[in-house]
């Protein structure tokens with residue numbers, strides 16, 4: 633009896649794969665499509681898909697009505713005589729997953745209830761928010777936390793907002809903090825810059841780099857983000873302002 637199950641699953645999988653209509657996409661298609669969008673399309677369209685005038689994938693806004701098949705064709709072949717390129721090496725299934733992702737966006741997008749002001753956000757960032765104590769933008773600030781000069785290109789607005797409210801919810805692998813306990817010294821906490829078979833390299837709070845031999849360590853543990861949650865300490869308007877400032881950071885102001 634067991635033998636038949638894989639065959640049945642195979643038949644179902646093939647059946648699902650041959651449907652080209654995004655409405656029938658699975659959660660996995662949407663997730664794969666989202667990843668492909670981030671790596672292939674977000675550089676121009678923005679992580680939220682709203683950086684090209686007249687096109688806003690979050691809200692399902694296109695310059696003209698496009699069927700799923702037309703979007704697949706645009707992804708594969710580009711739009712001639714415009715900057716929208718063909719995507720070499722992408723097949724129809726991957727393009728279909730991206731379409732499924734694009735079509736899914738308006739279902740989850742909610743218009744922000746508070747409209748932010750990026751200039752006020754910049755002032756809060758440098759002032760009462762004390763963000764520069766840990767972050768840098770365009771070369772100014774601290775290197776302890778991640779550089780935010782192009783955060784608006786690298787992350788979706790919703791992800792940035794989550795970082796402000798719940799810093800531990802999602803931490804990029806390059807932003808992790810560890811505490812190492814040497815055999816013969818006090819524990820040290822810092823940002824994990826690098827590690828290989830033999831060594832661990834940390835950046836400490838005062839931006840000093842320190843290298844540890846793994847063989848000299850008693851313990852090494854990941855610790856919570858040192859970033860405080862701003863839920864409550866910044867009000868809804870200030871949070872919206874900071875968020876619009878961060879979303880506007882696309883690296884243009886880099887030297």
Ligand code: HEC
Nearest residue numbers: 672673676687694695696703706707714715716717719730
């Ligand atoms: C090099 C920058 C660039 C990249 C990369 C890029 N696009 Fe575009 N895309 C554009 C531009 C610019 C336009 C507007 C073209 C025009 O003038 O009509 C566009 C148009 C489109 C349109 C037509 C929208 C409409 O309303 O007519 C779709 C759909 C689209 N892009 C999807 C994608 C997807 C999906 C990806 C990733 C697989 C992608 N694009 C990658 C720049 C880019």
Ligand code: HEC
Nearest residue numbers: 761762763765766777778792795799803804807857858859
């Ligand atoms: C005490 C140090 C500290 C302060 C103060 C701080 N942060 Fe952070 N922040 C970090 C660290 C460390 C990380 C990386 C770990 C994580 O994601 O929580 C981080 C992560 C982030 C991220 C996510 C970055 C990414 O690549 O995904 C954003 C956005 C951010 N901070 C914005 C801010 C803003 C805005 C403020 C001020 C209102 C602020 N931070 C204040 C230390 C700090």
